[in-house]
Amino acid sequence: MVLPPGFQAEKPNQVCKLLRSLYGLKQASRQWNVKLTAALLNYGFKQCIADPSLFTKGTGSSYIALLVYVDDILVASSELILIQQLKDVLDKAFRIKDLGVLGYFLGIEAKVSTAGLNLCQRKYAVYILSDAGFTDCKPVNTPMVPGTHLFQEDGTALTDPGSYRRLIGILLYLTATRPNITYTVHKLSQFVSSPTDRHMAAAHRILRYIKGSPSQGLFYPATTTLQLKAFSDSDWASCADTRKSVTGYCIFLDTSLISWKSKK
Known part of the structure; x- marks a missing residue:
């Protein structure tokens, strides 16, 4: 590495000792995950085996769940005091920024x-x-034309794949x-190596389908x-x-x- 300006080396061939992972280094995200995981486990959380980014603690009314994506954290519990206690612990260890009630997380809008x-x-x-320039397009009722069969070499190859x-x-x-739209997107993702005009037309139909219901999503009832x-x-x-x-x-x-998949 290049020594910072103003640094006066007392001995030739001196090196700098890295005390913590610098932001942007390859190992920085891994070291952060290790440190955060250790802090949560020491606080009594259990890491989910199926999803390592999910941590849970307690049972019944004292249950609290925590979801991590890099340095974005989502906390849920029926007891606000448990959330506040957790925020105090994390703030003491990492100086966190509280964004308040869940409203927008990783591009997903949540309304409680x-x-x-x-x-x-x-x-x-x-x-x-x-x-994609489809703001004023005409919507359709299905993401794919029923009975459509797409092939690898079906149509003319795109000049800009x-x-x-x-x-x-x-x-x-x-x-x-x-x-x-999971099945249709899964189907079209098989042609990314050599897409054709027919594949692009099928992808554009998904956009027209989205145009008809851009706010559609998932609903989880309280009871x-x-x-x-x-x-x-x-x-x-x-x-x-x-x-x-x-x-x-x-x-x-x-x-x-809560879970779905379409796979060849």
Whole structure:
């Protein structure tokens, strides 16, 4: 590294000892995660095995959950005093910034009411439409034309395949709250290596579908039963290029959709 201006070396070939990971270094994010995890475990939290970014503590009315994404933290509990105690501990250790009641987290808009919790990505959906020039497009009722079959070499190759790849990448994040477009986006993501005009037309139809309901998302009611329900299905060798099947599943906690996937 280059020594800072004004530093006077007393001995030749001196080096600087790094006391903490500098922001931007490859190991900085890992070191931060290790330190935050250690602090939460020492405070009594348990790290979820299925999702290492989720930490929980207590049971019943004394239950508190904490979700981490790099240095963004989301805390939930029915007891406000537990949240305040946790904030005091974290602020003492890391000097945190409290952003208040949940409203916007990682591009997902959250609205809490007496009826329940509503999650959507309206702002992100409007940005997608504006970026692609589909703000004034005519909406459609389905994300894909029923009975459509797309192939790897179906149509004319795009002169700018980067625009297709960027659009699919943007739509992939929208599936976080829009399971109704998961299958279509999954299908179109298989053609990012060599997209054609037909693939792009199918992607544009998703935008027209989003135009009809940009605020659509997920709703979790305040009163529910802890009844777990799962549904799954698969077709038979529907992919004409690989002759592989496509399977999908969705898992509900009572009427609340908590997990879903569409995969070849």
